[in-house]
Amino acid sequence: MGILNVTPDSFSDGNRYSTLDAAVARAAAMAAEGAAIIDVGGESTRPGAASVPEAEELARVVPVIEAIAAASDIAISIDTSKPSVMAAAVSAGACIVNDVYALRLPGAMSRAAALEAGVCLMHMQGEPRNMQEHPHYQDVVAEVSGFLTQRRDACVEAGIARDAIAFDPGLGFGKGLSHNLTLLHELAHFAALGAPLLVGVSRKSFIGRILRRPVEERMYGGLGLAALAVMHGARIIRTHDVAATRDAIGMVDAVLQGIGH
Numbered sequence: 001m002g003i004l005n006v007t008p009d010s011f012s013d014g015n016r017y018s019t020l021d022a023a024v025a026r027a028a029a030m031a032a033e034g035a036a037i038i039d040v041g042g043e044s045t046r047p048g049a050a051s052v053p054e055a056e057e058l059a060r061v062v063p064v065i066e067a068i069a070a071a072s073d074i075a076i077s078i079d080t081s082k083p084s085v086m087a088a089a090v091s092a093g094a095c096i097v098n099d100v101y102a103l104r105l106p107g108a109m110s111r112a113a114a115l116e117a118g119v120c121l122m123h124m125q126g127e128p129r130n131m132q133e134h135p136h137y138q139d140v141v142a143e144v145s146g147f148l149t150q151r152r153d154a155c156v157e158a159g160i161a162r163d164a165i166a167f168d169p170g171l172g173f174g175k176g177l178s179h180n181l182t183l184l185h186e187l188a189h190f191a192a193l194g195a196p197l198l199v200g201v202s203r204k205s206f207i208g209r210i211l212r213r214p215v216e217e218r219m220y221g222g223l224g225l226a227a228l229a230v231m232h233g234a235r236i237i238r239t240h241d242v243a244a245t246r247d248a249i250g251m252v253d254a255v256l257q258g259i260g261h
C-alpha cells in the first residue's frame with residue numbers, strides 16, 4: 001500500500017492544480033513500483049495534527065481519487081474518519097476505507113456498511129492531537145487485539161462482510177516505544193485473529209528514536225520492520241517507499257513460499 005498524502009505540505013507549491021498533477025504522477029509511480037493499493041489521505045494523522053474541515057478534506061482528496069481511477073484500475077483506499085469523505089471517495093473510485101478511528105465517529109460504521117467497501121480497522125489510543133501524551137496499557141497485546149475483534153464484531157453486526165475487514169495494530173498511534181516494540185514482537189498473534197493484517201511503520205518516529213535518524217533517513221529501519229512484519233503474517237505494508245519495500249518483502253515471501261526447496 002503506497003501512501004499518497006494530499007496535504008498542503010506534501011507537494012512542492014501547494015497550488016491545487018499542480019498538486020493534483022503531482023499527486024496523480026506519484027500514484028502512477030508507486031503503481032509502477034509495485035503498489036497494489038494507493039492510500040489517499042487529505043488530513044494528517046501525525047501526532048499533534050489538528051483536524052481539517054470536511055469541505056477542505058473533500059476538496060483535497062476527491063479530484064485526486066477521480067484522476068487516479070480514470071488513469072488506472074489500481075485499488076484506491078481513502079484514509080479518512082469522516083463518513084461524508086468515505087462516501088465521496090467511494091463515488092470517486094475508492095474501494096477501501098482506511099480509518100485510524102476504526103469507524104468510531106458517529107455515522108462512520110453505518111456509512112461504510114452502506115458503501116460495501118473494504119475496511120481497515122486500526123487501533124488508536126486517544127486521538128492524533130493528544131495520543132502521544134500519556135499512552136498507557138496493562139497488556140498492550142491483549143488490549144489492542146480485544147479492541148480490534150470487538151470492532152470487527154460491531155462491523156459485522158452493522159452489515160459489513162467479515163471478509164472485507166482488515167486489522168491494523170496502529171503502530172505509533174497512542175503507543176510508547178516499548179508498546180510499539182512489543183506489538184511488533186507479537187505480530188503473529190494479530191495475524192492469527194482471522195483478518196488480513198496491515199502494518200504501517202514507514203518513517204515513524206519510533207524508528208528515529210531507536211536508530212537516531214531524522215525522518216528522511218528512516219527507510220532502512222522501516223524495511224527491516226516490513227520484512228519482520230511479513231515474516232510474521234502481515235499481508236499489507238503501508239509505506240512511502242514502495243520499490244524498496246517490494247524488494248524487501250519479495251525476498252521474505254520467496255523464503256516463506258519455499259521457492260527453491
Ligand code: 9MG
Nearest residue numbers: 045079098122168170171200
Ligand atoms: C493513515 N495512517 C497513518 N499511519 C497509519 C498506519 O500505521 N496504519 C493505517 N491503517 N493508517 C495509517
